[in-house]
Amino acid sequence: MVRCMACDLLKEKFPEAVRGVEEFRGETTVTVDKGQLRAVLKFLKESETLLYDLLVDVAGVDSGSGSPRFKVVYLLHSMKFNHRLRIATGVAEDAELDTVSDIWKAADWLEREVYDMFGIRFSDHPDLRRILLTDDFVGYPLRKDFPLKGVDFDKPFPVCLEEEKGNQVDA
Amino acid sequence: MGVANTAEASLQEVINWARKNSVWPVTFGLACCALEMMVASSATYDIARFGAEVFRPSPRQADLMIVAGTVTKKMAPMLKRIYEQMPEPKWVIAYGSCASSGGIFQTYGVVQGVDQIIPVDVYVPGCPPRPEGLLKGLISLQEKIAREPSGMRKIVSLPWRSNG
Ligand code: SF4
Numbered sequence: 001m002v003r004c005m006a007c008d009l010l011k012e013k014f015p016e017a018v019r020g021v022e023e024f025r026g027e028t029t030v031t032v033d034k035g036q037l038r039a040v041l042k043f044l045k046e047s048e049t050l051l052y053d054l055l056v057d058v059a060g061v062d063s064g065s066g067s068p069r070f071k072v073v074y075l076l077h078s079m080k081f082n083h084r085l086r087i088a089t090g091v092a093e094d095a096e097l098d099t100v101s102d103i104w105k106a107a108d109w110l111e112r113e114v115y116d117m118f119g120i121r122f123s124d125h126p127d128l129r130r131i132l133l134t135d136d137f138v139g140y141p142l143r144k145d146f147p148l149k150g151v152d153f154d155k156p157f158p159v160c161l162e163e164e165k166g167n168q169v170d171a
Numbered sequence: 172m173g174v175a176n177t178a179e180a181s182l183q184e185v186i187n188w189a190r191k192n193s194v195w196p197v198t199f200g201l202a203c204c205a206l207e208m209m210v211a212s213s214a215t216y217d218i219a220r221f222g223a224e225v226f227r228p229s230p231r232q233a234d235l236m237i238v239a240g241t242v243t244k245k246m247a248p249m250l251k252r253i254y255e256q257m258p259e260p261k262w263v264i265a266y267g268s269c270a271s272s273g274g275i276f277q278t279y280g281v282v283q284g285v286d287q288i289i290p291v292d293v294y295v296p297g298c299p300p301r302p303e304g305l306l307k308g309l310i311s312l313q314e315k316i317a318r319e320p321s322g323m324r325k326i327v328s329l330p331w332r333s334n335g
Contacts, residue, residue, distance in 0.1 A: 133280060134244050141279055150279025159247045159288050 004028045006050050006085050014040055029073075029086040037089050038098040044076060044085065045103055052076035052085060055100070058110035060118035064144035068092040070120055074100070091120055099125040117142035183320065190234070190260065191316040192222040194309065197233035199253060201240030204267035204299040208239040211302035218302075221309050230256040235312070236289075237305070241269040242282040254289045262316070264308050265291045268298045 007021045007030055017036035022029040032040050044052040054077040061071040068090035076085045091097055099122040101108040111122045112131040119140035122128060130137060136158075139146055200208055211218045218224050227233040230253045242250055254263070265285050268274030271294045273283035285291060292315060295308040 132245065137244075137279075149277050153277065153279045153281075154273070154283040156287050157244060157247075157282075159251050161248050161252055 004085075006030070006044065006052075006083070009047065009050065010040060010043075013043060027084070027086060029088055031088045031090075034089050034091060034095070034097065037087075038100060038103075041074065041076075041087065041100050042103055044087070050078060050083070051080045052078045052083070054079055055104035055106045055110070056084075058107060058114055060114040060120055060142065062118060062142060062144045068095070070118060072097055072114060072120060096121045096123040098123055101125055116140070119143065187317050187319055191313040193225075194221075194223045194235045194262065194312065194316070195225045195227050195233050196223055196235040196237050197230045197253065197257065198226045198228050199236060199238070199250075201238070201242060201246065202269060204239040204241075204269065207299045207302055208237055208266060208305060211305045216302040216306065218306065218309065221306065221313065223309055230254075231258065233257050234260065235262045235264065237264045237266050238270040238285045238291075239266040241274070241276060242285050242288075243280050244282055245280070247282055247288055250285070251288050262292045262312055263289055264293045264295060264305070264312060266295045266305060266308065267300055268296060271296060274298055 004021065004023075007018075007028060010030060010032075011018050011021075014032070014036055017033040017040055019031040019033060022031070044050055056075040056077050057073075059073045059075070061073060063069060063071065070091040070093070071088050072091055074087040076087065077083070078085075089097070097120060099107065099111060101111060101122075102124075108126065109131055111125055112128060114120050115122065115125075115128055116130040116132050117140060129135065133141070139151070141150065200206075210216060212224055212226065223235065230236075234257070236254055236257065238250070254261070263285070265271045269276060269281070270285045271291075273281050275298065277283070282288065293308045293312045295304045297304050300308075
């Protein structure tokens with residue numbers, strides 16, 4: 001087993017937050033408690049010995065059933081030490097997750113994408129809107145219960161230019 | 172009377188001849204098909220032979236919109252705006268399966284054929300079509316332009332414009 005300094009440090013610092021450490025082909029995943037997620041991530045970024053300063057991606061996972069239903073996964077990279085770490089946390093269907101967009105600026109859009117695709121909400125996010133789909137889109141396409149092609153995907157749809165949107169709001 | 176008609180007919184012919192040989196496309200590529208469109212303007216395929224090499228960066232100076240690639244529903248308003256900004260007369264080539272019908276992307280995010288939003292003159296099938304396909308599409312469009320009698324081509328106004 002590859003020694004994982006970050007895991008040891010996390011276990012030491014947040015003994016009750018770390019739910020499990022998994023090792024698969026040299027990649028480490030640490031599952032942490034949802035409530036402590038922010039503190040854990042902040043520590044990982046700011047700790048002098050770890051310095052996970054790059055947030056590579058934030059991804060959502062829908063397990064369909066099971067509880068909690070969703071998982072949100074943070075891929076971290078340390079530019080200085082060239083280390084990678086995966087932090088996962090479980091989110092129930094109606095629960096919110098704390099934003100980390102103030103810790104890594106990159107999280108802003110990444111969290112919007114997770115919201116767009118899974119409908120997972122991030123509390124205190126500065127601008128939680130859909131990012132890839134149109135604003136009037138109904139549903140969250142990467143959820144397991146979303147029909148593969150979407151509903152009425154081939155039907156005509158309204159195309160509104162920006163100024164038309166303004167008119168609609170006024171009217 | 173007869174003289175006037177003949178004169179008008181030949182004037183129309185001259186106009187059509189000029190229009191069909193200077194179809195300037197707007198620079199507008201959306202996905203993989205756009206690369207084939209770019210190749211069409213290279214020395215090998217040389218779209219300049221048909222008077223359509225002047226890809227205009229501004230829709231205000233363009234006659235033809237080659238919708239080359241996948242049109243997402245998020246992109247649809249921009250596409251429509253560029254189309255509206257082009258002066259009349261204007262033509263549209265739906266280049267590739269994606270632009271013609273949504274192609275392989277039968278999904279919630281992709282417009283299933285650009286003719287859902289703007290009127291299309293020529294469809295070029297293929298994924299992607301070879302540059303020769305675009306040239307053939309362009310020639311078909313030129314034939315269509317040459318056939319256009321005066322006054323046939325209506326000003327295309329999009330629904331909300333006419334509704335006021
Ligand atoms: S038709 Fe094929 S090559 Fe063209 S944009 Fe679609 S997927 Fe790409």
